[in-house]
Amino acid sequence: MVNLVGKKERIIWISLVTVILVIFVLAMVNLEQEKTAWSQEEANLRGQISELTSETESVTESYTRQKSVFPGNNPNIKYGLEQQGFVGSVQDIVNDLIKHPELIPYEGVLGGKMGFYNKDEIYVLTDQWVCAYFNDGHIGGSLLLSYKINNGAIEWKVIDSRLFN
CATH class of the missing domain: 1.20.5 (Single alpha-helices involved in coiled-coils or other helix-helix interfaces)
Known part of the structure; x- marks a missing residue:
């Protein structure tokens, strides 16, 4: 067993x-x-x-x-400027806008001063309009501007603006 x-x-x-x-x-x-x-x-x-x-x-x-x-890619811009009596280049328009931070309708924050600090962010759209980015180092926005050539000088007018937070 x-x-x-x-x-x-x-x-x-x-x-x-x-x-x-x-x-x-x-x-x-x-x-x-x-x-x-x-x-x-x-x-x-x-x-x-x-x-x-x-x-x-x-x-x-x-x-x-x-x-x-982009800024200089349209030959019609140069032609339109010449028709207004402007002998400069599209880059001259960009350079002139940089000298006019007073066009920006916003105050800087935290001690910053609003301005057009980057030429690559200013776009000459036509022989009448420019779109530009501005900032103060803290906040920024964009402007749509019109411009006219008057006796060789550029006159600026803000059409619309937007502040980015």
Whole structure:
């Protein structure tokens, strides 16, 4: 009888160990499949990141190129200015506006003084209109201005303004 109980006990232990090994092997196979799926997902995400990076660089380059040529890109501006008797360049109009911070209808804050501090943010739109960004180092805004040439001098008029907080 002892011999029969010992055999049953061994069979139970062997069966239990076999079940545990089968579960372990299945878990390892499942883990390997999950690892492969994660690797594929990571590769897909890296590809998407690469595409987005390339697209961002392309848009940034295009914006930079457009921004750098915008103020003088329209030959009609120069022609319109010549018709008014102005012999200078579009850049001369930008330079003149920089000398007129009194056109900005807002006071500076925290001791700042409003002004047109960046030539690249002044856009001569036509032979009559300019859009310009201004700031005091703390807050800023934009102005839409009209201008006329009168005896070689530029006369400015604020059409609209907006302060950004």
